Structure formats: structure tokens, C-alpha cells
Amino acid sequence: MMAKQKTERPPTIETVNIGAAAVDIGSREHMAAVNPDVTDTPVRAFGTFTHDLHDLADWFKSHGVTSVAMESTGVYWIPAYEILEQHGFEVVLVNARYAKNVPGRKTDVSDASWLRQLHSYGLLRGSFRPSAQIATLRAYLRQRERLVEYAAAHIH
Known part of the structure; x- marks a missing residue:
């Protein structure tokens, strides 16, 4: 063989x-x-x-x-x-x-x-990275969410 x-x-x-x-x-x-x-x-x-x-x-x-x-x-x-x-x-x-x-x-x-x-x-x-406009919108939404949480804490 x-x-x-x-x-x-x-x-x-x-x-x-x-x-x-x-x-x-x-x-x-x-x-x-x-x-x-x-x-x-x-x-x-x-x-x-x-x-x-x-x-x-x-x-x-x-x-x-x-x-x-x-x-x-x-x-x-x-x-x-x-x-x-x-x-x-x-x-x-x-x-x-x-x-x-x-x-x-x-x-x-x-x-x-x-x-x-x-x-x-x-x-x-590569990881997902949203466009600049979407990233800006997400930052505004996060900031708004924080402000609403702070306002609720102050009301309580």
C-alpha cells in the first residue's frame, strides 16, 4: 500500500x-x-x-x-x-x-x-452605530427621561 x-x-x-x-x-x-x-x-x-x-x-x-x-x-x-x-x-x-x-x-x-x-x-x-441624527435624538430622549424622573422624585 x-x-x-x-x-x-x-x-x-x-x-x-x-x-x-x-x-x-x-x-x-x-x-x-x-x-x-x-x-x-x-x-x-x-x-x-x-x-x-x-x-x-x-x-x-x-x-x-x-x-x-x-x-x-x-x-x-x-x-x-x-x-x-x-x-x-x-x-x-x-x-x-x-x-x-x-x-x-x-x-x-x-x-x-x-x-x-x-x-x-x-x-x-462592526457594532451597530446609529446615524448622527438618531444619536442626537436618543440623547434628547434620555435627557427628557431623566428630567421626568427628577420631577417625579421632587413631587413625592
Whole structure:
């Protein structure tokens, strides 16, 4: 009996999103990663103030980024999301549980690189984010609900 020869190679994952980047959102700084083939420093830290987020968008544009993945951590992602969207990027909001289950990533630097790599392969699914008009309406409705609750408490 002849032994079977393996002729097939293991499947490889192909890059489907060449302009992919990622941001690991933090309370004090954001770690951003771009394609390591286009720069010597593919990962960079940015502050959380508005001017820092505009610098982040400019850095992404200078490296040919078209789409950005970011984790939805607390409320820290909201200003980054809005500013990147204003600059014309496709922003994909990712639930942190989907990307965190892979071992071997211990720092924010590698988290950002890992997110970028997954995003470049098209493996990240974005969370629902309503349009700006709906988000504004939801904020008004929440505020109204709070005011009605406070008024009821004062009446009692």
C-alpha cells in the first residue's frame, strides 16, 4: 500500500483591506497602528484631546489609511470615532470581546497591531452605530427621561 502524499498547502489568509488601521482606545492615550509595510514606525501613541485626535487623523491620511477599526471601550471611543468619521474614514466599532480572546497580546502596542491585522483580513464585525441624527435624538430622549424622573422624585 502506498502512503498518501500531501500536495495541498495549508490555506493562507489574504489581505482584503489594504488601507486598514486600528486604534486601541484608552483613557489617557490611544495606540494607533498602520500597515507596517508603509512606515518604519507602524504603531504610535496619541493623546486623547481634540487636537491629538486630529493629529491621529492626519497621521492616518499620510499613511494611506481608508478604514479604521477601534474597540468600544467605555465612552472613550466616542470622540475618536466622530473625529475620524469627520475626516472621511470608514470607522468600524468592534466589541472588545471579539478581539481579546486570542492569547499572546499583553500590551496596548500589540493590541493595536493585532486589531489592524484582523481588520486588514476582514475578520472584524462592526457594532451597530446609529446615524448622527438618531444619536442626537436618543440623547434628547434620555435627557427628557431623566428630567421626568427628577420631577417625579421632587413631587413625592
